Amino acid sequence: xxxxxxxxxLLKAVGTVSKAVSIRTTMPILEDILLEAGGETLxxxxxxxxxxxxxxxxxxxxxxxxxxxxxxxxxEIIRRLPDEDVKLxxxxxxxxxxxxxxxxxxxxxxxxxDDFPRLPEVASEHQIxxxxxxxxxxxxxxxxxxxxxxxxxxxxxxELMDVRDGYLYLVAVDGFRISMRRTKVQSDQNxxxxxxxxxxxxxxxILETEEDSVATISFTGKHALFTMNNTIVLTxxxxxxxxxxxxxxxxxxxxxVIVDKQELLDSVDRAALISRESKNSPIRLDIQDKTMxxxxxxxxxxxxxxxxxxxxxxxxTIAFNPKYYLDALKAVSDEKxxxxxxxxxxxxxxxxxxxEDYKYFILPIRLHN
Amino acid sequence: xxxxxxxxxLLKAVGTVSKAVSIRTTMPILEDILLEAGGETLxxxxxxxxxxxxxxxxxxxxxxxxxxxxxxxxxEIIRRLPDEDVKLxxxxxxxxxxxxxxxxxxxxxxxxxDDFPRLPEVASEHQIxxxxxxxxxxxxxxxxxxxxxxxxxxxxxxELMDVRDGYLYLVAVDGFRISMRRTKVQSDQNxxxxxxxxxxxxxxxILETEEDSVATISFTGKHALFTMNNTIVLTxxxxxxxxxxxxxxxxxxxxxVIVDKQELLDSVDRAALISRESKNSPIRLDIQDKTMxxxxxxxxxxxxxxxxxxxxxxxxTIAFNPKYYLDALKAVSDEKxxxxxxxxxxxxxxxxxxxEDYKYFILPIRLHN
Numbered sequence: 030x031x032x033x034x035x036x037x038x039l040l041k042a043v044g045t046v047s048k049a050v051s052i053r054t055t056m057p058i059l060e061d062i063l064l065e066a067g068g069e070t071l072x073x074x075x076x077x078x079x080x081x082x083x084x085x086x087x088x089x090x091x092x093x094x095x096x097x098x099x100x101x102x103x104x105e106i107i108r109r110l111p112d113e114d115v116k117l118x119x120x121x122x123x124x125x126x127x128x129x130x131x132x133x134x135x136x137x138x139x140x141x142x143d144d145f146p147r148l149p150e151v152a153s154e155h156q157i158x159x160x161x162x163x164x165x166x167x168x169x170x171x172x173x174x175x176x177x178x179x180x181x182x183x184x185x186x187x188e189l190m191d192v193r194d195g196y197l198y199l200v201a202v203d204g205f206r207i208s209m210r211r212t213k214v215q216s217d218q219n220x221x222x223x224x225x226x227x228x229x230x231x232x233x234x235i236l237e238t239e240e241d242s243v244a245t246i247s248f249t250g251k252h253a254l255f256t257m258n259n260t261i262v263l264t265x266x267x268x269x270x271x272x273x274x275x276x277x278x279x280x281x282x283x284x285x286v287i288v289d290k291q292e293l294l295d296s297v298d299r300a301a302l303i304s305r306e307s308k309n310s311p312i313r314l315d316i317q318d319k320t321m322x323x324x325x326x327x328x329x330x331x332x333x334x335x336x337x338x339x340x341x342x343x344x345x346t347i348a349f350n351p352k353y354y355l356d357a358l359k360a361v362s363d364e365k366x367x368x369x370x371x372x373x374x375x376x377x378x379x380x381x382x383x384x385e386d387y388k389y390f391i392l393p394i395r396l397h398n
Numbered sequence: 399x400x401x402x403x404x405x406x407x408l409l410k411a412v413g414t415v416s417k418a419v420s421i422r423t424t425m426p427i428l429e430d431i432l433l434e435a436g437g438e439t440l441x442x443x444x445x446x447x448x449x450x451x452x453x454x455x456x457x458x459x460x461x462x463x464x465x466x467x468x469x470x471x472x473x474e475i476i477r478r479l480p481d482e483d484v485k486l487x488x489x490x491x492x493x494x495x496x497x498x499x500x501x502x503x504x505x506x507x508x509x510x511x512d513d514f515p516r517l518p519e520v521a522s523e524h525q526i527x528x529x530x531x532x533x534x535x536x537x538x539x540x541x542x543x544x545x546x547x548x549x550x551x552x553x554x555x556x557e558l559m560d561v562r563d564g565y566l567y568l569v570a571v572d573g574f575r576i577s578m579r580r581t582k583v584q585s586d587q588n589x590x591x592x593x594x595x596x597x598x599x600x601x602x603x604i605l606e607t608e609e610d611s612v613a614t615i616s617f618t619g620k621h622a623l624f625t626m627n628n629t630i631v632l633t634x635x636x637x638x639x640x641x642x643x644x645x646x647x648x649x650x651x652x653x654x655v656i657v658d659k660q661e662l663l664d665s666v667d668r669a670a671l672i673s674r675e676s677k678n679s680p681i682r683l684d685i686q687d688k689t690m691x692x693x694x695x696x697x698x699x700x701x702x703x704x705x706x707x708x709x710x711x712x713x714x715t716i717a718f719n720p721k722y723y724l725d726a727l728k729a730v731s732d733e734k735x736x737x738x739x740x741x742x743x744x745x746x747x748x749x750x751x752x753x754e755d756y757k758y759f760i761l762p763i764r765l766h767n
Contacts, residue, residue: 330506
């Protein structure tokens with residue numbers, strides 16, 4: 030393989046595919062990335078067998094071929110090279126590759142490209158298209174409430190992608206809360222799959238923020254394939270039955286508070302300072318006619334906050350883990366939000382004052398006093 | 399104590415004195431800061447008994463008094479308050495303090511101010527004045543080569559401040575290299591003291607970057623007192639005999655290389671990538687008539703760099719720990735620097751092409767081949 034390419038393009042591509050490279054593995058080749066030259070293109074691939082990321086850049090290909098090189102080492106070298114064209118060339122034995130750029134020459138150990146695991150061929154059963162910017166927002170606004178890896182409920186370490194009646198619902202559940210964002214999509218069929226949280230986290234970094242960039246997502250029984258411009262991400266799906274979140278999100282509530290999102294966020298954030306000191310201690314919301322009092326108590330202090338609200342229905346005293354409120358409020362960009370509730374022992378929902386494009390369902394904490 | 403002050407001023411002051419607060423200590427009060435109200439001033443003090451930092455801000459003092467409050471908690475609260483005036487008030491028993499700001503009220507546990515260790519009175523024996531900006535540069539350009547805490551040579555964990563013949567020399571030595579920066583100061587007497595590295599690191603964060611801000615440094619047998627605007631830093635001095643660095647820095651050299659600093663820095667940085675993989679492997683400099691070749695070899699690859707130079711004297715092959723070169727080159731702002739050397743087994747010095755205001759003395763590594 031002998032190619033010449035632009036350093037900036039190469040650096041960006043290496044950064045992208047490196048997100049699928051294993052850090053610790055018993056198969057050393059999974060710490061590599063595959064470089065494959067053909068036509069007028071250099072294709073790069075990282076693959077930890079759960080998640081594969083492939084991208085391609087323009088290159089002058091003088092000799093076709095493929096090679097696997099340590100991702101970290103290669104990326105560190107390319108990052109430090111001066112901003113001139115980079116030449117990559119391998120000898121006939123594939124045991125090493127020479128990197129030439131300006132007055133710098135590196136030789137690094139490599140493995141034959143044929144030893145590297147390619148992405149499996151997948152046959153698409155369903156396909157949707159979605160604005161990259163919207164998908165990026167949706168992931169960012171829900172991913173924080175997936176269950177941790179050690180939760181004992183593997184299915185909840187991913188997010189449900191539920192395509193139903195012209196909407197894509199993206200849903201994350203950790204047992205104490207449900208975070209849901211939806212957007213309109215074109216699809217004749219209804220279907221649902223669960224995508225691993227790690228894959229969504231990495232996809233989120235690749236998604237572009239330009240208004241008109243589109244991502245295509247293809248689903249098979251076992252995989253989802255995200256195509257974004259020159260980059261594809263293939264992830265395994267999680268198997269099992271996801272929580273029936275629809276029932277929870279369509280509950281009826283007797284009361285409603287409308288509040289300035291930033292004021293509530295700042296006040297909960299301050300009150301949580303006191304509760305954080307004694308681990309997991311709840312903050313208490315006293316919902317009154319025109320004011321919400323937010324208080325917390327711990328051995329080292331107390332906090333007392335007042336936030337003006339509009340109330341429809343009944344006042345109430347209710348307690349929450351402040352982290353769940355903070356995560357939801359930070360994810361929302363609206364100025365005003367509404368909180369729906371019925372009693373101190375039943376869940377509340379945070380949502381937009383208009384429409385139902387996001388819902389944060391949060392279980393309360395029982396107060397001991 | 400009852401006072402009202404500006405939140406921004408308070409936040410900055412708390413941040414400053416918190417740098418002298420113990421993180422883990424068997425004396426819980428050392429995790430506190432002292433707040434002391436008198437006249438029209440609130441004075442704040444952090445003191446871990448090695449290092450004390452005191453600063454003061456304007457305040458409306460309604461009732462004089464003093465109190466010790468947990469530094470971390472207090473600082474987190476002030477950081478999150480809205481940007482309005484802050485009122486601090488303590489009850490008569492000193493067991494807690496109320497923090498009021500807009501619609502937020504906090505109560506935090508406190509201890510009586512009299513329990514907090516004040517700074518000792520120190521009688522100044524020597525005094526110098528120096529531009530804060532210059533002192534900041536001098537510390538930043540030398541502190542990286544103090545010996546680590548576990549080096550077994552406590553005196554070298556500090557920097558020597560050597561006031562001699564109208565200059566302040568700031569010197570750091572770790573056994574493999576010497577870093578020296580000097581500047582002109584007014585002083586009738588010659589004297590030297592060793593200031594702990596930690597104190598200089600914290601002082602560096604307090605020093606201002608404005609051209610005309612001046613720091614006054616007073617020395618006693620046991621302490622140094624740095625005064626910068628409203629802030630004073632008192633540090634214990636290290637006891638013992640510092641290395642006689644002058645002898646090393648005034649050696650004669652037979653050859654000299656003049657080189658572009660940034661080019662050398664970038665090339666060593668790249669070559670070090672290979673050597674970093676196999677720990678502590680040296681980079682090799684082949685100094686030739688118009689070119690320096692920089693090479694490194696490890697089991698996973700090789701690097702080869704060429705840097706144009708001007709040579710006066712003899713060519714040479716010599717090896718170094720690349721970290722020592724990188725630290726020195728990063729600290730220097732000159733475009734061109736010179737490297738002085740005599741042989742592959744004796745030290746080299748990196749210095750300015752004009753003047754002797756900084757010198758980096760670096761021991762070579764013996765090559766095994």
